[in-house]
Amino acid sequence: MLKIRTWVTALVFVLVISGVVIFQTQASLAKNPPYSIDNIPMPKLENPLRILTPANEIFEIASCSTKDFGFAITTAQIPPGGGPMPHVHYYINEFFWPQKGGLEIFHSERKFPDMSNPPTVEAAGRAALYSVETQPKQVVYSPHTFMHGFVNPTTETLPMVMIWVRDEVAPDFEYHDGGMREYFSAVGAHITDLNNLPTVTDAQRNAFVSQAPKFGINQSAFMMQYVTSISDKFPKNLAKLQNPQTLNKVIETINAFNNDDKSVTCG
Ligand SMILES: [Cu+2]
Numbered sequence: 001m002l003k004i005r006t007w008v009t010a011l012v013f014v015l016v017i018s019g020v021v022i023f024q025t026q027a028s029l030a031k032n033p034p035y036s037i038d039n040i041p042m043p044k045l046e047n048p049l050r051i052l053t054p055a056n057e058i059f060e061i062a063s064c065s066t067k068d069f070g071f072a073i074t075t076a077q078i079p080p081g082g083g084p085m086p087h088v089h090y091y092i093n094e095f096f097w098p099q100k101g102g103l104e105i106f107h108s109e110r111k112f113p114d115m116s117n118p119p120t121v122e123a124a125g126r127a128a129l130y131s132v133e134t135q136p137k138q139v140v141y142s143p144h145t146f147m148h149g150f151v152n153p154t155t156e157t158l159p160m161v162m163i164w165v166r167d168e169v170a171p172d173f174e175y176h177d178g179g180m181r182e183y184f185s186a187v188g189a190h191i192t193d194l195n196n197l198p199t200v201t202d203a204q205r206n207a208f209v210s211q212a213p214k215f216g217i218n219q220s221a222f223m224m225q226y227v228t229s230i231s232d233k234f235p236k237n238l239a240k241l242q243n244p245q246t247l248n249k250v251i252e253t254i255n256a257f258n259n260d261d262k263s264v265t266c267g
Contacts, residue, residue: 034138035242040097040161041254042075043266050191051184054200054208056082058191061184063175064253064266070166070176071250074184078103078152078160084219086129086149086226090115091170091216092178094142095247097161101136102154106230107238108147118218119147119226129227132234141243144169147226163250170216175267183215 042048043062051059061074071092086106096105106129108119117124127147132140142148144167152158166178173179187207189198212219220226257264 036137051188053188054205055084063177063181065176072177072181083151087219092164095163096140098134105150111145179215
């Protein structure tokens, strides 16, 4: 008899605690919903460039530019376990838009303003990362000189749009986009048939790291090379990093190209 009462008490206790946890999570999501956006168009191109990256991402990638603005955009498919190791960009500012959520993005609070001083033990020193388990259509913004990376921790392939907006410090690249299309085109495997994917070679995997600085990136070769710890307490100041004006300018530029506006070049 006593045993049953103990079990019932324990069960009620567990139910109450999980109820409180679920309620608090929902309440906090309702109070601080992540910044999200419904749709991001792709420039309509006849033969878009498709690349299998050394981080195992399938990219359809394009670059657009006007007189004073340039960016590269990709719609990516990220297979289970796919995604780049932590890295730092110097020439571009990056937007992540995981349509279905589920991808885990890592971000530093610390900045690494000097490209010749990467976050290694020997140079600027490693740093802590904070992870955010993304919600569907959430926008995560990462200005240049912060460290970030991401992974698909699930067992299904998940989509993500990434946009790399040229920063004013960037040198001029072929597509006037800050260099990310040029980087992936140089170090990735070009896809001619989506049903018959190429294999990424060891040389391409090495180039992903060794060639990165040419394109304004310090790319780590393994998970903890730049990282001391990973916390799931994503700080509020990082969640607040947003740049809707620039994201809207990207969308307007793509829409203008798709509506035949000759002042926009995409390729
Ligand atoms: Cu990045």
